[in-house]
Amino acid sequence: MSASFRLSNQQLVAFVSARDPEAAKKFYRDTLGLDLVSEQLPYALVFDCHGSPLRLSIVPNLNPAAYTVLGWNVSDIETAVRTLASAGVHFERYPAVPQDELGIWTAPGGARVAWFKDPDGNTLSLSQH
Numbered sequence: 710m711s712a713s714f715r716l717s718n719q720q721l722v723a724f725v726s727a728r729d730p731e732a733a734k735k736f737y738r739d740t741l742g743l744d745l746v747s748e749q750l751p752y753a754l755v756f757d758c759h760g761s762p763l764r765l766s767i768v769p770n771l772n773p774a775a776y777t778v779l780g781w782n783v784s785d786i787e788t789a790v791r792t793l794a795s796a797g798v799h800f801e802r803y804p805a806v807p808q809d810e811l812g813i814w815t816a817p818g819g820a821r822v823a824w825f826k827d828p829d830g831n832t833l834s835l836s837q838h
Contacts, residue, residue: 732828773830780834
């Protein structure tokens with residue numbers, strides 16, 4: 710690889726698929742509080758995630774992954790969970806994962822994680838390290 714070009718020096722673009730652009734826009738903009746940068750309908754919605762673009766690709770069919778596809782590292786996970794829950798976000802509960810009353814799991818290394826889904830069933834997460 711050329712010393713003058715490295716992907717580590719380039720801006721990352723995150724992609725998530727969505728079927729219904731209106732439901733996705735309402736969730737990501739109004740519920741999660743992301744700034745909508747552009748509507749490139751019928752192809753995509755683009756949001757700003759702290760300087761990195763999040764491109765919601767509009768697709769006719771979607772089989773959500775069984776794992777987390779997008780996450781945010783937050784400084785205070787309890788406040789973040791309470792704030793999003795008050796905005797209508799439902800936090801997932803997993804029987805095999807010991808979670809506290811807010812739905813937050815503490816990993817063996819001390820990281821704390823909570824999961825939720827977008828309108829299309831994509832699993833998203835909050836984590837505090």
